[in-house]
Amino acid sequence: MSLVYGLLLGLGFLLIWQACWSEPVKRKQARKHRIESLLLHAGLHKVTVGGFVSATVICFLVVAVIVFVMTLSPLIALIFGTFGGTLPLLVVRWRAAKRAVALREQWPDVVDHLRSAIRAGLSLPEALIQLGTQGPEPLRPAFVDFGLDYRATSRFDEAIERLRHRLADPVADKIIAALMITRDVGGSDLGEMLGTLGGFLRDSARTRGELEARQSWTVNAARLAVAAPWVILLLMSTQRQAVEAYSTLSGAMVLLAGVAISFICYRVMLGIGSLPSEERILK
Template sequence: MTTLLGIALAGGLLLALSPWLWPTGSGRVQRSSAGRAARMLAAAGYGHATPGHLAVVSVVAAAVAGAVVWLVTALPAFAAVAAAAALLAPTAWLRARGRRLLKSRRALWPDVCDLLVASVRSGMSLPDSVAALGEVGPPPLRPAFAAFSGDVAASGHFDSSALRLKERLADPVADRIIEALRMARQVGGTELTTVLRSLSASVRAEATLRAEIEARQSWIRGAAVLGVVAPWVILGLLALRPEGAAAYSSPDGVMVILVGAAVSAVAFRLMIGIGRLPEPRRWFA
């Protein structure tokens, strides 16, 4: 009887604490985090990878970096900082790669619009016009349009193939172009060429303006990277000497390393935030 009463009491306490132990929004938060990771992988050109792959790579990178720094310097605090930096490095690299791909593709979309306008005006259907970009489109974009050609040939359904093409490209301008094509396919109309010409002109003007601004603000990113990396390189060189290792192994030295890591992270984020232009958001992604 005492055992049953204990089990009942434990169950009651567990149910009473369940709103705090397992909040209803935790599943949504995990799903939203996985969705953000999947979108980041797709934007970086690794749409075939999963958030689990990213997590494994991040953990392995953190373990390797922490172990190497521990063996070289024998400083636990320095090894912990290196492991934390390596844990975030794959995510930062994917974001930087996604921005580079977005920047390189920004100058290609006006040509895509012009080619679509020429195909539509020549009498080709919308599926054939988009599929032809796999052969005559800009070389970096041809694989995605070639995959669309095979997809639409296999399924015969333009709308679903266009949605899969949008996921492969993972680009805000591509979203606008594909949504315009889907609308023209579904409801018809004679304004598609006008819309594509206007979109081409606006994208070309935006790309020119952004290139000028980014060229002027590139020194901010360079200063941020140099300002963060240089102190840690000096710290590593000092830690190679016995007296330096002894100084940074003390409680005051550990505090200096941890506070320096926090200040470096905050300063780097501030400098990058100041020097970064807002990127356009994707449509219906």
């Protein structure tokens, strides 16, 4: 127990020391931008960075309190509270990955709709506005907002830039970049360009889907291997003898070493098993 109090005291001194030094503004802005970008990728446009941080803190406190009531061990409660604090991040990343897979199948249809509308004689802004009613269902709200922006300002560049920000997708960046270049340069081969782009997007989605299907079981098995020891620890912590064993100095060192090893192994597993993510060409 004295070790736990010592760790908490050291953590308090560390927080006080960090409060005496101002963090560079650029680092804060970069961190905030990463969180905002992740929320946009997950389709959570109405969730603010402050709301995400609040959810993280609440999950940490709730899980820590529940585990402490179950085990009466501050160290075990702190460890599982930390795990609980990562739940919002894991959920947002899961939603972002799921949304990326869903949108990957929809973008070729978007390109086909644009190509058909332009061949029918519609202008590029009108073709984009039409996607708000005739495009793929998950993407319609973004194109409806584009129509409202364009009708309010009649400025295509500003409206399509806001559309790109709402979509927050690498494939959307490629389509919008191609449309902007074609609009600026001019030419009559927009339909041919969209046809080529649609074929490329379908081939890319099919290839990436096959790769993800083959490596998903490996990644899930590795995650289960990392989580299993901690589930066993939580079950063992309902026994008073186990709690007393981990309350000693050697027991606390074993737990902290287990946390460090699990974190390192999990990061290595993600680095080995994950596929390279598509980079956005417009930021």
